[in-house]
Amino acid sequence: MSLTAGQTASPDTLPARPGPVRVWSQRPVYVLLATGPALFLAALFLLPLAHVVVKGFAAPASGPGNYTRIVTGGPYLPVMLGTLETALMVTAVCLVLAYPLAFVGSRLQGRLYTVFMALILIPLFTSVVVRSYAWMVLFQRSGPINQTLVTLGFIESPIRLLQTPFAVTVGMVHVLLPMMVLPILTSMRSLDGTLLQAGEIMGASPARVFVRIFVPMTLPGASAGIILVFISALGFFVTPALLGGARSTMIAVLIEQQAVDLLNWPMASALATMLLVTAVLIYMGYSRLTRRFNEMRA
Amino acid sequence: MISLSRRSLLKAGAAAGALAMPAVARAKPDHIVVATPGGVMDDAFEAAYFAPFKAKTGISVVKTTNQYAKLKAMVDAGSVEWDAMDCSGEQAAVFSQQNLLEPFDWSMIDQNGLLPGTxxxxxxxxxxxxxxxxxxxSRVGAAAAPKTWAEVWDLKRFQGDRMFWKxxxxxxxxxxxADGVAPDKLYPLDVARALKSLDKLKGHISWWESGAQSAQLLIDGEAAAGYAWNxxxxxxxxxxxPVDFTFNQAMFLADAIVIPRGAKNKRESMELIAVMLDPENQANFAKRVPYGPVRSKAMDxxxxxxxxxxxxxxxNFSRGTLVNGEWWAKNGVDAAEKFNSWMLS
Incomplete structure (x- = not known):
């Protein structure tokens, strides 16, 4: 991919030269640069991954036994669907929160911008376990949220907040929000402001400028954020395990159970493969969709 | 054969009294690697077991985290870094069933006064x-305090969530x-009946994922009563x-020590296990962590x-039941499947 990008980029930026130039060709350099990482990935990522996929078919008997078990009953498919649902919900909430947040951030300059970035980034450096425990304290019946609601008279007695899908969504949004904010922020800050001015000069209302120019121009950022958050959410483990109740079981929890508690690695491999294939299919569908959308706009 | 003669050689050395350790066929390691659970347990292991082991043999113990899956990975790959590992008794049964462990040389250990099942x-x-x-x-008054699982199940007895391990x-x-099965008739577990019994608490359960979380749920009153480790x-x-508990109808679980198949210093691991089962060291462990010795003399x-x-x-021990690791090793996969399905229902 980087090869083709490099090749197509050079004719645009470099002045055309007469005849082929053999003084310095980029191709061998790119190949050389790519070899190391490619070997690294092949040996330490693709090979073990292939091993996992094969293992799912290898035992207890060779064949699709584990997959038959997954699709014919048990908790596996419902948990997978629940995982997709949770990931979708988390992604939607992240998008709704991150877009205005990134907009504010994109208007800031100097020290204020530094503070803004620090506020977005610092949570990334805090352990997910610690953050989940913090939410447990906030959400419990004797916690500040329940106390406040009771004091203000919204509820008569503390309600169950912990171990609900609500708690899981809040906890996951808290963890994943930066991954939505950052790409959107980047696209907003790199937006050419003169385009907006041009729109205004041509007589468009601010709302129209926003909808017709600003939003479409920042869509690639949002699109990157959506896919980052969604795919990460699919594999979430700690937050749903600690904040979720009986029905918030995510597929990663089942995989961990099979791999660590039961040492049933073939089943763990089959479940992991199912998760991977689901994620890849969704990614492919999504990228096709965005490509189609871009073509339509162009 | 070789180990036998070496042992008799050692015995001869001991009998001779002041004789230094004879040079044996294999060089003695200066350390062994033991996988432990971390936290308070590690401190107690260190003080009660690893320090006396070092004093006795000159071998120090290097601790590492006991990730269960890693043991299987190492044995499968034929590259075992650990010499011994602490795990739950149930897990030991699972490892054992999957042929991931070295057989023990029990002749090296005094088996007198060990708890049955040890x-x-x-x-x-x-x-x-x-x-x-x-x-x-503070959530459950003294009069309503549950003494049996049936009383924990009784939703009219006191209000509030019941908590269990997820x-x-x-x-x-x-x-x-809770459903009235006699403790000595528990195994083989009637899974369908267990789920039916859990149905009665549906919507009133707070689940905990880790021991720390269980204490938190109970101390904060998020749950009024339930299951936790002492x-x-x-x-x-x-x-x-504001927490209390009873040993009545307790379930007894164990910390077990296993030696991964292919461990490099099996003999030294067995020596460590002998030190761990020494009455005095067992007592020193129990002074630090309230988990019971398996050697009756330690109790004294x-x-x-x-x-x-x-x-x-x-x-206390007469009031509860030992959890049957063997049953779980055999039926764990099916039980987990049914449990997870029930959780979603």
């Missing part, structure tokens, strides 16, 4: 944990005891937290107050 072909139990009926004393193991046992509550209770070395906190003190 001695297994390829693992030993080293201390006993009690899973107990626990409650929050796993089928131990939760099923509690559910069956070691997680003894400290808070002594420090005045404890103060009466401390002794009363021990799951294996006879008056």
């Amino acid at each position: 001695v297994n072909p390829n693992f030993t139990l080293v201390d006993i944990v009690a899973g107990v009926v626990a409650w929050n004393t 796993k089928p193991s131990q939760t099923f046992e509690a559910a069956l005891l 070691g997680r509550l003894a400290g808070p209770k002594a420090n005045g937290a 070395l404890l103060e009466p107050a401390r002794r009363a906190m021990m799951p294996t003190a006879p008056e």
Whole structure:
């Protein structure tokens, strides 16, 4: 991919030269640069991954036994669907929160911008376990949220907040929000402001400028954020395990159970493969969709 | 054969008294690697077992985290870095069933006065944990305090969530005891009956994922009563937290020591296990962590107050049931599947 990008980029930026130039060709350099990482990935990522996929078919008997078990009953498919649902919900909430947040951030300059970035980034450096425990304290019946609601008279007695899908969504949004904010922020800050001015000069209302120019121009950022958050959410483990109740079981929890508690690695491999294939299919569908959308706009 | 002659050589050396350790066929390692659970347990292991082992043999113990899956990965790959590992008794049974362990050389260990169930072909139990009926004393009055699982199940007895481990193991046992199954008739577990019993608590359960979380749920009153391990509550209770528990209808679980198949220093690991099962060291461990010794003589070395906190003190041990790791090793996969499906229902 980087090869083709490099090749197509050079004719645009470099002045055309007469005849082929053999003084310095980029191709061998790119190949050389790519070899190391490619070997690294092949040996330490693709090979073990292939091993996992094969293992799912290898035992207890060779064949699709584990997959038959997954699709014919048990908790596996419902948990997978629940995982997709949770990931979708988390992604939607992240998008709704991150877009205005990134907009504010994109208007800031100097020290204020530094503070803004620090506020977005610092949570990334805090352990997910610690953050989940913090939410447990906030959400419990004797916690500040329940106390406040009771004091203000919204509820008569503390309600169950912990171990609900609500708690899981809040906890996951808290963890994943930066991954939505950052790409959107980047696209907003790199937006050419003169385009907006041009729109205004041509007589468009601010709302129209926003909808017709600003939003479409920042869509690639949002699109990157959506896919980052969604795919990460699919594999979430700690937050749903600690904040979720009986029905918030995510597929990663089942995989961990099979791999660590039961040492049933073939089943763990089959479940992991199912998760991977689901994620890849969704990614492919999504990228096709965005490509189609871009073509339509162009 | 070689090890036999070496042992008789050692015995001869010991008999001779002041003789230095004879040079043996294989060089003695200066350290062995033991996988441990971390936290308070590690401190107690270090003080009660690893330090005396070092004093006795000159071999130091390097600790590492006991990730269960890693043991299987290392044995499967034929590259075992660990010489021994601490794990739950149930897990030891799973490892054993999957042929991941070295057989024990029990001839190296005095088996007198060991708790029944301690001695297994390829693992030993080293201390006993009690899973107990626990409650929050500010949410549940003294009169309503539950003494049995049936009373925990009784939603009219007191208000508030009941808490359990988010796993089928131990939760099923509690559910069956609550439903009136006699402790000695628990195994083989009637999974369908356990789930039916759990149905009665649907919507009133707070699940915990880790021991620390169980203590938190109960101390904060998020749950009014339920299941927890005694070691997680003894400290808070002594420090005045509003929690209490009873050994009545307790479920006894064990810490086990295993030697991964292909471990490099098996002999030294067996020596360490002998040190861990020494009465005095067992007592020193029990003074630090309220998990019961498996060596009855160790019990005599404890103060009466401390002794009363021990799951294996006879008056406590007789009131509960030992969790059957073997049953779980055989039926764990199916049980987990049914439990997870029930959770979603």
